[in-house]
Amino acid sequence: MKAFADKLFLNIFHIQAADSPYLALWYVLMMFLVSFILLNFAALFAGIASYVERRIAARMQNRIGPNLVGPQGILQWLADGLKMFLKEDLVPQTADKFIFRLAPYFVFAGLFGAFVALPFGYGIVAADLNVGIYYILAITSLVVVGIISGGWSSNSKWALFGALRSAAQIISYEIPTGLSLMLVVMLAGSLSTQSIIESQGGWPWEWFVFHSPFTLAGFFIFFISSLAEGNRVPFDLPEAESELVSGFNTEYSGLRFLIYPMAEWANLWVVGAMVTLTYLGGWQIPGVRLETIPSSVLLFLISITIFFIKTLAVVFIVIQLRWTLPRVRVDQMTLICWTYLVPIALICLIGTMIWMLAFPWKSVFGTAIRILMSTVGGSVMIWCMLRARHNYVIDKDRFEKLKGIPAWYPPWKLP
Amino acid sequence: MSTVIYNVIFYILAFFVVISAAVVAFSKNIVRSAFAMVVTFLGVAGLFVLLSADFIAVTQLLIYVGGILVLILFAVMLSSRVKEIKISNLSVGYFPGGIIIALLTLLLIYIGVKTPWQKLDSVRFEPSTSAIGNSLLSNYLLPFEMISVLLLVGLIGAVVIARRKEDQE
DSSP, X not given: OHHHHHHHHHHHTTOOSTTOTTHHHHHHHHHHHHHHHHHHHHHHHHHHHHHHHHHHHHHHTTOOOSOSSSGGGTTHHHHHHHHHHHSOOOOOTTSOHHHHHHHHHHHHHHHHHHTTTOEEETTEESOOOTTHHHHHHHHTHHHHHHHHHHHHHTTOHHHHHHHHHHHHHHHHHHHHHHHHHHHHHHHHTOOOXXXXXXXXXXXXXXXXXXXXXXXXXXXXXHHHHHHHHTTOTTSOGGXXXXXXXXXXXXXXXXXXXXXXXXXXXHHHHHHHXXXXXXXXXXXXOTTOOTTTSOOOHHHHHHHHHHHHHHHHHHHHHHHHHHXXXXXXXXXXXXXXXXXXXXXXXXHHHHHHHHHHHHSOTTSHHHHHHHHHHHHHHHHHHHHHHHHHHHXXXXXXXXXXXXXXXXXXXOXXXXX | OHHHHHHHHHHXXXXXXXXXXXXXXXXXXXXXXXXXXXXXXXXXXXXXXXXTOHXXXXXXXXXXXXXXXXXXXXXXXXXXXXXXHHHHSOOOOHHHHHHHHHHHHHHHHHHHHHSOOOOOSSOOOOOOHHHHHHHHTTTTHHHHHHHHHHHHHHHHHHHHHHHHHHHHO
8 A cells, every 4th residue: 555655656756767856856845744744633633632522521521512513503613613713823921022922832832743743643753863753852842841841931920830840750750751761672682663563463361561561560550651741631731720720821812822722632632642652552463464465445445443542542541530530649640650650660661670580472371361461350340331331221221210311322312 | 967956955964954053053042052953963963864874873862853852952951041152152262262262273273184084976875774783783882882881870870869868957
């Protein structure tokens, strides 16, 4: 498929020789086209994620949520964006005006820079960088520069406190994130996102998460510290609305304000895709090794679908966590990082090294452990789902007896 | 064609690096100096990319922008006197300053002339990560370990300093 697409592009624009003088220009053009597509993907995802998050929040809090703009309110994010677009772009009088205006660009560049190295399917990645995963870790640190500069230049106490908290939080949580990514890098022997996925397999026992007890712990450490790095609940201290009004973005308005929540929702995709590609097997199709067979459009589309399903599953878990857990305090935030996550991540690192030497990937015992762990993990997940259903059935009967109306609606008939 | 694009990118990056470095040195507001340093670091990372040093470029981004610069900003933001030039830019007068600048210029020119620069005919964009890893654990193992011991000493020193204040209270 990829070879076919490449050939198609070359034929359309009559570029035959590899050393054509127009090839460099062609690359620059393609670069702009790919960035355009990625930006639009990220913006659309952020918009729809905001709508989905509000609907889920409403459902979990026994409210209705946005349901008026478009069918089931699905166009609510467009209306919100348009409203923000029409608002006045205020700059506080005592603010450091240049830095205040500049700050959203850092947030924007840091977050959307990560999309360049994120894969979407077999062979679909804007730039399969040799240092891909390391690059994603590094470029997202630009976000914190944007948050700090926005918070400081607002010349407001709320914004400054938000920025300080954010700096402390993101600097601390970069360490467990990096250490838990090291496990995957060791197992795959590469920093490139595509090679990491290629060294896993389609079946759950071929994913890195079930490689050993240490990688299972590493998976949870990575998930928790990704939440903290993205300022998601339960780590949304920088914008704790009950303490700091809105934190680092208190003084922003209009389109400049819109950048911050948009980056947060686009970050949901980055978190989901990173967890999927490092620990959950990425786009690998069960039972098929895509590298060894001739590429076909069907398999290619299946790989994209699998990657999207896994990523969206992680995104939904992150959204539901937001409306389930209370916010941690500042001291608890540092405590979780330095006394629990960092030491456990170090133990996992050394443990995985020993495990890799003792039970290689293809040895009988290693495979048996992986199959056992994935079976136990899958059973625990299914048990949790059955418990949730059990509780729901009990509640449903009580609700219907009490109110006399059905508790369950099909998704297209939500109130 | 590709060399033209290469040169254009190089000069754009060099322009940003030089201008922002000048802002770092001459700005009267130290927070603005710190923010100008972001641009300097990013431009240097871009220059590393142009030299096909992908791993070093990303490390530059992670360590300097994500780590050191955030710590600098963190410290600078907590100080209330960000606009007092007497504190941030200490000056010892024109005469000693002039001597230092002259000596430094001479030294830099000497180094620039004497160094046997390796001129690459064309930059080959090849992955460098595994080569760096192999040399760190073979030829340069001793310096590598020495640096890690140095960092450990720094860590322990920081803990000791933090502890002592707690005990005195």
